[in-house]
Amino acid sequence: MNAQAVGPAVAVVPPSRPGADRYGPAPVENPALGEVFAHTPGCTPEQLDAVLDDAARAFPAWAATPLESRREYLLACHRALLDALEPMAELLTREQGKPLRHARAEIRLAADWFAHTARLELAPERLVDEPAARVDLERVPYGVVAAVAPSNYPVLLAVCKIAPALLAGNTVVLKPSPDTPLSGLTMGRILAQVLPEGTFTVVAGGAELGARLTVHPTVRLVSFTGSVDAGRAIARQAASDLKRIVLELGGNDPAVVLPGTDIADVAPRLFAAAMTNSGQFCAAVKRVYVPRGRYRRLADAMAELARTAVVGDGLDAATEYGPLVNQAQLDRVAGMVDEAVATGARVLAGGRILDRPGHFYPPTVVTDLAPGSRLEEEEQFGPVVPVIPYDDLDRVLDRANASPYGLGCSLWGDEERARALAGRASCGTVWINTHGALRHDVPFGGHRHSGIGVEYGDRGLAEYTQLKVHHTALRQADREMP
Numbered sequence: 001m002n003a004q005a006v007g008p009a010v011a012v013v014p015p016s017r018p019g020a021d022r023y024g025p026a027p028v029e030n031p032a033l034g035e036v037f038a039h040t041p042g043c044t045p046e047q048l049d050a051v052l053d054d055a056a057r058a059f060p061a062w063a064a065t066p067l068e069s070r071r072e073y074l075l076a077c078h079r080a081l082l083d084a085l086e087p088m089a090e091l092l093t094r095e096q097g098k099p100l101r102h103a104r105a106e107i108r109l110a111a112d113w114f115a116h117t118a119r120l121e122l123a124p125e126r127l128v129d130e131p132a133a134r135v136d137l138e139r140v141p142y143g144v145v146a147a148v149a150p151s152n153y154p155v156l157l158a159v160c161k162i163a164p165a166l167l168a169g170n171t172v173v174l175k176p177s178p179d180t181p182l183s184g185l186t187m188g189r190i191l192a193q194v195l196p197e198g199t200f201t202v203v204a205g206g207a208e209l210g211a212r213l214t215v216h217p218t219v220r221l222v223s224f225t226g227s228v229d230a231g232r233a234i235a236r237q238a239a240s241d242l243k244r245i246v247l248e249l250g251g252n253d254p255a256v257v258l259p260g261t262d263i264a265d266v267a268p269r270l271f272a273a274a275m276t277n278s279g280q281f282c283a284a285v286k287r288v289y290v291p292r293g294r295y296r297r298l299a300d301a302m303a304e305l306a307r308t309a310v311v312g313d314g315l316d317a318a319t320e321y322g323p324l325v326n327q328a329q330l331d332r333v334a335g336m337v338d339e340a341v342a343t344g345a346r347v348l349a350g351g352r353i354l355d356r357p358g359h360f361y362p363p364t365v366v367t368d369l370a371p372g373s374r375l376e377e378e379e380q381f382g383p384v385v386p387v388i389p390y391d392d393l394d395r396v397l398d399r400a401n402a403s404p405y406g407l408g409c410s411l412w413g414d415e416e417r418a419r420a421l422a423g424r425a426s427c428g429t430v431w432i433n434t435h436g437a438l439r440h441d442v443p444f445g446g447h448r449h450s451g452i453g454v455e456y457g458d459r460g461l462a463e464y465t466q467l468k469v470h471h472t473a474l475r476q477a478d479r480e481m482p
Helices: 045-064 067-083 085-096 100-118 156-167 181-191 207-215 228-239 263-279 292-308 327-342 393-401 415-422 457-462 476-480
Strands: 026-030 035-040 125-129 133-141 144-148 171-175 200-202 219-225 244-248 254-257 287-291 346-349 364-367 384-390 408-412 429-432 465-473
Touching: 026 085, 026 181, 035 181, 045 133, 045 144, 045 171, 045 200, 045 207, 067 085, 067 100, 067 156, 067 181, 085 100, 085 181, 100 156, 144 156, 144 207, 156 171, 156 181, 156 219, 156 457, 171 181, 171 207, 181 200, 207 219, 207 228, 219 228, 228 244, 254 263, 254 393, 263 287, 263 292, 263 384, 263 408, 287 292, 287 393, 292 346, 292 364, 292 384, 327 346, 327 364, 327 384, 384 393, 408 415, 415 429
Parallel strands: 144 171, 144 219, 171 200, 219 244, 254 287, 254 408, 287 384, 364 384, 408 429
Antiparallel strands: 026 035, 125 133, 133 465, 346 364
16 A cells, blocks of 8 residues: 555645655554555645645535534445445554454444434524523534544544534544554545535644644644643643643543452453453553452453463454554553563563564553552553452542543442442543443543543534524513513
8 A cells, every 4th residue: 555545635745845855755554563564645834734724714614504414414424434444444454453353343433423423413502581682502613623533543533523523513624643644544535525625634744743733723623632741732732822622631540349249250341341452442441459359369360361362463353452553652561561570560461572573562460569550550551451459448449549540430349339439439431340331422531631521422512612692682572572
C-alpha cells in the first residue's frame, strides 16, 4: 500500500519548496512486524489553513441544512462504512495490530455509531410560557470542530466525535494519531463521497500539526481522546482563544473484588477486562484488589489465563492479543514491570518482551507490589495487571480512589453490597460485575485528570452545541388571547 492509496480525501501532498520535507510523507509501521509498510502524506501549514477555510465556508450551509437531512447524511455514512468493512478492517489490523475479527467489530460498531447518533434529538425546549413572555432554548453548532483521535480505537473513537458534531451542524476536521493515520484517511476518502464538500476532512501529521490545529482561530471546539499530558497541552492551547474543549483522557481503573465473591467466576472476566486490545484501552482494568484470603487463588487463576493466551499477528486467525502500537509504548510497559520486579514484585506470568519481530509484550500478572509502585499508581496502557491483596474493605476503597485519575471503577461480588458501596467510588462510571462496558446511549467521561466533558448519547451530543435563548415579550393583545 502506498500513500496515494489512502490520501485522496485531503489536500495533503506536500509542495516542492524549501523546508517542505518536515511535512512530507511519514512512515507507517506494522507493529506486528516492526516494519514500515506505507507512507502517509503530510499536511503543511498552508494546506491546513486551506482545509480549515473550506470547513468554515461549508459551515453556514451545513448548519442551515434541516436536521432530518443531516440525519440522512449520517445514515449514508453508516452504509458507506459497512460497504468498506473488509478492506478497512485489514488496514486497521495492519497499522494498529489488533486481531482482524476485533478490527471488523470496530469498523462495524463505528458504522453503527453513525446510525445510533442519527436518532438523537435536538428539539428546542420551551422554558417559559407565561402571558407576558415566552422563552425558548435551542442548541446551535459552534462552527468548525477539530477532532483528534487516538491510536487504540482509531476509527470508532473518531466516529464518536465526527457523528455528533455533524448532526449538531458543525463541520469537522479530523487528525488521526500519527501511529494509525491510514484508517482515518481512508474513512475520509469514503465519507467524502456521501457528505457535502468541506463538511468533513482528514489531515495527517504529528504533534506539530495537532498544535497548529488546536490554536487555529477558525476552530471553535477541540475534541480530543488521548493522554493526560497531551490533554493538558490542548487545554492550554485552546485557552488562548477561549475555544471549547472535550477531553477524554487516561484512566487507572481499579477493580475491587468483594469478600465472599466466587473467584472461579470472576477471574476470566477480570482478565478479559484488563487485557482487551492488549490493555490499550482507557477504561481497561488497570489494578485488581482482592481480599487477602482469596488473593492467591485469583492471582493464580489470572496467571493461568495469561500463560495460555495466544499472542501474535492480528492477521493470524488464532491470535487473541496483538502487539502494542509502537516501540515507545512497549518500552514503557516493560520498564514499569522491570521496575516493579526490582523493588520486590513477583511476576506470575509473562513479564518479558517477546523475542520476535514486532512490539509484543505478553499478558502479564504481577503480585507482591511494593508500596508506591508505578504499576499501581500510573496507567500502564498495556497487557499487565497487578493483583493486590487487602484486609479492610473501607481502606481499600480509599486506596482505589487515591489517584489523580477518575475514569472508571468496578465492584465485583454481591450486587446489593456493591450497589451500597458504589457511591464511594470517585470516578465517572461505576460498573458492578462488569468493567469497561460502554454504550452509545449512555454518557461516558471522567473526573479529575481523566477528562473534561462527556461523550456518547444525548449528553455527548450536547457537548457539540452551544445554548441560544429566544426570549419573546408578548403584546397586550397576545396576552388577552386564550
